[in-house]
Every structure is written in structure tokens, then in C-alpha cells.
Amino acid sequence: xxxxxxxxxxxxxxxxxxxxxxxxxxxxxxxxxxxxxxxxxxxxxxxxxxxxxxxxxxxxxxxxxxxxxxxxxxxxxxxxxxxxxxxxxxxxxxxxxxxxxxxxxxxxxxxxxxxxxxxxxxxxxxxxxxxxxxxxxxxxxxxxxxxxxxxxxxxxxxxxxxxxxxxxxxxxxxxxxxxxxxxxxxxxxxxxxxxxxxxxxxxxxxxxxxxxxxxxxxxxxxxxxxxxxxx
Amino acid sequence: xxxxxxxxxxxxxxxxxxxxxxxxxxxxxxxxxxxxxxxxxxxxxxxxxxxxxxxxxxxxxxxxxxxxxxxxxxxxxxxxxxxxxxxxxxxxxxxxxxxxxxxxxxxxxxxxxxxxxxxxxxxxxxxxxxxxxxxxxxxxxxxxxxxxxxxxxxxxxxxxxxxxxxxxxxxxxxxxxxxxxxxxxxxxxxxxxxxxxxxxxxxxxxxxxxxxxxxxxxxxxxxxxxxxxxx
DNA sequence: GGCGTGACCAGAACGCTATATTGGTCATGA
DNA sequence: TCATGACCAATATAGCGTTCTGGTCACGCC
Numbered sequence: 215x216x217x218x219x220x221x222x223x224x225x226x227x228x229x230x231x232x233x234x235x236x237x238x239x240x241x242x243x244x245x246x247x248x249x250x251x252x253x254x255x256x257x258x259x260x261x262x263x264x265x266x267x268x269x270x271x272x273x274x275x276x277x278x279x280x281x282x283x284x285x286x287x288x289x290x291x292x293x294x295x296x297x298x299x300x301x302x303x304x305x306x307x308x309x310x311x312x313x314x315x316x317x318x319x320x321x322x323x324x325x326x327x328x329x330x331x332x333x334x335x336x337x338x339x340x341x342x343x344x345x346x347x348x349x350x351x352x353x354x355x356x357x358x359x360x361x362x363x364x365x366x367x368x369x370x371x372x373x374x375x376x377x378x379x380x381x382x383x384x385x386x387x388x389x390x391x392x393x394x395x396x397x398x399x400x401x402x403x404x405x406x407x408x409x410x411x412x413x414x415x416x417x418x419x420x421x422x423x424x425x426x427x428x429x430x431x432x433x434x435x436x437x438x439x440x441x442x443x444x445x
Numbered sequence: 446x447x448x449x450x451x452x453x454x455x456x457x458x459x460x461x462x463x464x465x466x467x468x469x470x471x472x473x474x475x476x477x478x479x480x481x482x483x484x485x486x487x488x489x490x491x492x493x494x495x496x497x498x499x500x501x502x503x504x505x506x507x508x509x510x511x512x513x514x515x516x517x518x519x520x521x522x523x524x525x526x527x528x529x530x531x532x533x534x535x536x537x538x539x540x541x542x543x544x545x546x547x548x549x550x551x552x553x554x555x556x557x558x559x560x561x562x563x564x565x566x567x568x569x570x571x572x573x574x575x576x577x578x579x580x581x582x583x584x585x586x587x588x589x590x591x592x593x594x595x596x597x598x599x600x601x602x603x604x605x606x607x608x609x610x611x612x613x614x615x616x617x618x619x620x621x622x623x624x625x626x627x628x629x630x631x632x633x634x635x636x637x638x639x640x641x642x643x644x645x646x647x648x649x650x651x652x653x654x655x656x657x658x659x660x661x662x663x664x665x666x667x668x669x670x671x672x673x674x675x676x
Numbered sequence: 677g678g679c680g681t682g683a684c685c686a687g688a689a690c691g692c693t694a695t696a697t698t699g700g701t702c703a704t705g706a
Numbered sequence: 707t708c709a710t711g712a713c714c715a716a717t718a719t720a721g722c723g724t725t726c727t728g729g730t731c732a733c734g735c736c
Contacts, residue, residue: 254710377608485681
């Protein structure tokens with residue numbers, strides 16, 4: 215592993231993230247990032263091809279942290295692999311990380327053009343929310359409603375989850391619900407809509423599921439640091 | 446009732462609606478509306494106080510048409526009062542009406558600033574989706590899950606429904622689902638999340654529910670035509 | 677005399693040019 | 707071989723004169 219190389223990438227990503235959250239996507243310049251990271255501007259282009267790819271990497275690294283937290287929780291408690299438990303944690307972890315929160319709630323003030331930037335495609339939440347592999351394992355172990363095939367969720371599942379994120383900027387100021395409660399409502403909806411009344415045991419599926427999320431985490435990690443160079 | 450007065454209002458609203466859909470909110474001027482409606486500009490201000498209120502009236506009149514269709518369907522078939530059936534029809538009727546579709550899918554190209562305009566508040570979908578009166582009647586007649594109180598839906602119900610509308614502009618072009626199928630997924634989600642497994646009979650509640658929607662329709666009608674003058 | 681109208685006005689929006697900024701490159705030097 | 711910052715084309719911004727447009731109201735027609 216290229217230790218120092220990745221260390222420098224992290225310093226640059228730290229700088230980009232900090233400025234992104236402070237000033238918003240539009241106002242952050244490559245020069246400022248380089249200055250804050252203590253590197254020359256050209257160095258940034260040794261890691262990523264374009265400004266867009268750099269910010270994509272910022273998001274990808276956040277996704278890695280989230281996925282690692284998810285996988286750790288699943289390792290600690292197999293119940294956590296259930297769709298509604300996963301999405302509950304997904305929601306809480308995403309809302310706790312300012313960059314991901316901005317992405318998922320579509321915070322235009324912070325992200326501006328980045329919201330509709332083409333470089334974002336590979337990261338699209340769909341991958342995270344409706345990972346086919348994950349859903350296939352759930353279905354195979356009787357953890358989805360009988361007769362529900364993974365592709366049946368292609369539309370409904372991301373749509374429901376999306377709603378819980380995207381509603382955020384529209385909520386009236388006097389809503390008193392906390393994050394945990396909102397996450398609970400989301401989980402409840404998904405459990406009732408997609409899960410069996412008496413699900414099978416989780417343990418047999420837990421190993422496979424954890425592996426899927428570990429792999430997903432690695433994929434995002436490669437995407438974050440490997441923008442220009444190979445693995 | 447002031448027949449000719451309202452007739453003229455309708456001609457103005459027709460003109461405003463037509464231009465809105467053709468050109469988008471930003472490009473439509475009061476002068477053009479007046480010209481197309483065959484009235485003087487000042488006349489428009491005899492009906493509504495501001496441009497915003499005029500366009501709000503356009504939307505309100507569409508909502509009236511939708512609510513009337515909803516109430517008619519409920520009169521024809523009491524099953525239609527069930528939450529999941531209502532929201533299914535709500536979705537289909539709204540998506541069939543370009544103005545409402547633009548509103549609910551938050552079509553920025555068409556609506557521009559109108560999306561965040563203060564005059565829109567009284568119309569907010571929340572009123573339509575989570576009418577407390579309606580939900581109270583459902584709960585009172587055993588048509589909501591046991592223990593579910595109307596206010597428990599304040600957050601979840603509009604959030605889920607919102608997701609199904611707001612996801613529209615984000616769907617990849619190759620989604621093959623038709624409107625009916627999407628409506629079906631929405632209905633399924635709401636039925637499983639909020640309704641009892643074996644609901645009571647609908648007939649006892651049907652009359653009350655129809656009345657609620659008829660009243661809601663009248664409210665929106667007043668709002669549409671009564672911007673300046675009383676009833 | 678009450679209703680409808682379009683000339684009128686202030687302020688917002690637009691187009692245009694000159695200027696400044698910035699993403700991305702690459703010759704240079706460590 | 708790797709890192710750098712001066713450099714450049716392209717885009718964004720600022721300033722400003724002009725046009726456009728929402729909203730008003732004095733007038734005149736029915």
C-alpha cells in the first residue's frame with residue numbers, strides 16, 4: 215500500500231471537506247484547498263483528474279466511514295442485517311456526517327452544481343440502498359416477505375428512503391421529532407412493507423451480508439483514492 | 446353566485462395556466478395573461494391582489510378538480526375511502542394534471558420561484574395528504590392500525606407520499622414502470638404500514654369522509670376565486 | 677356611478693463589456 | 707521521479723445603462 219501517498223490524499227481530502235462545509239461547493243477553489251493542505255496545486259492533480267473527482271472522493275471517503283460503521287454494527291449484532299435495522303443505521307450515520315447529510319438531503323446551498331454533476335453517478339445512493347447482492351442474500355434466507363424478489367424493491371425501497379432524506383429541508387421549523395424518532399419511523403415503514411411477520415434466524419445470513427458491505431466499503435475506498443492511479 | 450364574475454376569473458385562470466405550462470412561471474407576464482384572456486391588465490387585479498395569488502389560484506382550481514374526482518370515486522365505491530386507495534387515486538389524479546404534477550414533483554423548470562413562494566403555504570400538500578379530520582374518521586372506524594393515532598401520521602405519511610412524487614425527476618430514463626404501477630407501490634406501502642390486517646367495514650365511515658373532501662374542495666374553491674373579495 | 681381599462685411609475689431583471697478568477701497544464705528544479 | 711507554481715484559456719463576476727414588468731389609479735364608458 216502506498217502509505218505516504220494516501221496520507222497526503224487524506225490531508226487534501228480533509229482540506230476539501232472542511233472548506234466545502236464552511237463555504238459551499240461553488241466557493242471552494244483548488245488553490246485554497248492546496249494552501250490549506252500544504253501542498254502545491256499540481257500535487258492535487260497527481261491524485262484526481264478534475265475538481266469534480268476530488269469532491270467525489272470527499273463523499274466516497276465519508277461513505278467508506280459510514281459503511282465501516284454499518285459493517286461493525288452487523289458484526290456485533292446479527293439482527294442489524296435486517297433491512298429495517300440497516301436502513302435505520304444508514305439514516306442515522308448519514309445524517310450524522312455533514313457531507314453525506316448534505317448529499318442525501320440535497321442541500322443546494324452547500325453542494326450547488328455538485329448535486330447534478332456527472333461524476334457523482336458511481337456513488338448514487340441507489341447502490342448503497344438497494345445493493346442487489348445484499349437484498350438477494352436477505353431473500354435467500356427468508357428475511358424478506360415471501361414472494362418479494364430483490365428487483366421488486368428497485369423502485370419502492372429507494373423511493374421511500376429518499377423521501378425521508380429529501381423531506382428534511384421542507385420540514386417546518388416547529389417539528390419536534392429527533393433523529394432517532396425519524397429513523398424509527400423509517401425503519402417501521404420498511405419492516406412492515408418489506409419484511410415477513412416472523413423472519414427466519416439472522417445468523418446464517420450475517421457472514422455473507424457483512425462481507426457484502428465490506429466489499430462495498432473497499433469499492434468506495436478505491437474510488438476515493440484511485441481516481442487517477444490504479445488500485 | 447356571481448356567475449359572470451367567476452366566468453371571467455376562469456378565463457383568466459385558463460390563460461395563466463396555459464402560459465404557465467408553455468413558458469414556465471418566470472416567463473409569464475401579467476400583460477400576456479391579460480391579452481390571452483381578452484381583458485385589461487387592471488381587471489386581473491380586481492380578482493387577485495398579486496401575481497403570486499393569481500398563480501396560487503391556478504393551482505387551487507386544479508386541486509378542486511382533483512378533490513372532486515376523489516369525492517366522486519368515494520361516493521361510487523366506499524372502499525375508496527381507505528387511506529391506501531385514497532392516496533393511490535391522489536397520486537394518479539395529481540400526476541395526470543400538469544400543474545399539480547409540476548407542483549408535487551417540484552418541477553423547478555416550470556415553477557421556478559413559485560416553488561418557494563409564501564403564497565403557496567395555504568395549499569401545502571400536507572393539508573391534502575394528512576387532513577386530520579379524515580384520519581380521525583378512519584381511526585374512529587377501525588380503518589387505521591390499532592393504536593395508531595392521527596397525529597402519529599403527521600411525519601411518516603406526508604414523508605412517504607412526498608418521496609413518491611419527488612423521486613420522479615431523479616428516476617433514470619430507462620425506468621419502465623407505468624404510473625399505475627408506481628401508484629400501486631405507493632398504495633401497498635401505505636396499506637402495510639398504516640392499515641389493519643382486517644379492516645372494519647368502510648360503509649359506516651364513507652359518508653363522513655366524503656363530506657370532509659367536499660368541504661376541502663369548497664375551501665380550495667374559495668381560496669381560488671376569493672383572493673380579494675369575500676366568498 | 678360603478679366597473680373596466682391601459683398609460684404610467686418605480687424597481688427588478690436583463691444584456692453587455694471590461695475585468696478578475698480559476699481549473700487545469702507543464703516546463704523547471706529538487 | 708516527483709512536486710511545484712507561473713502560466714493560459716475559459717469561465718465567472720462586477721458594473722452599468724437599458725428594458726421589462728408588477729402593480730396603481732385617474733379616466734371614461736356603459
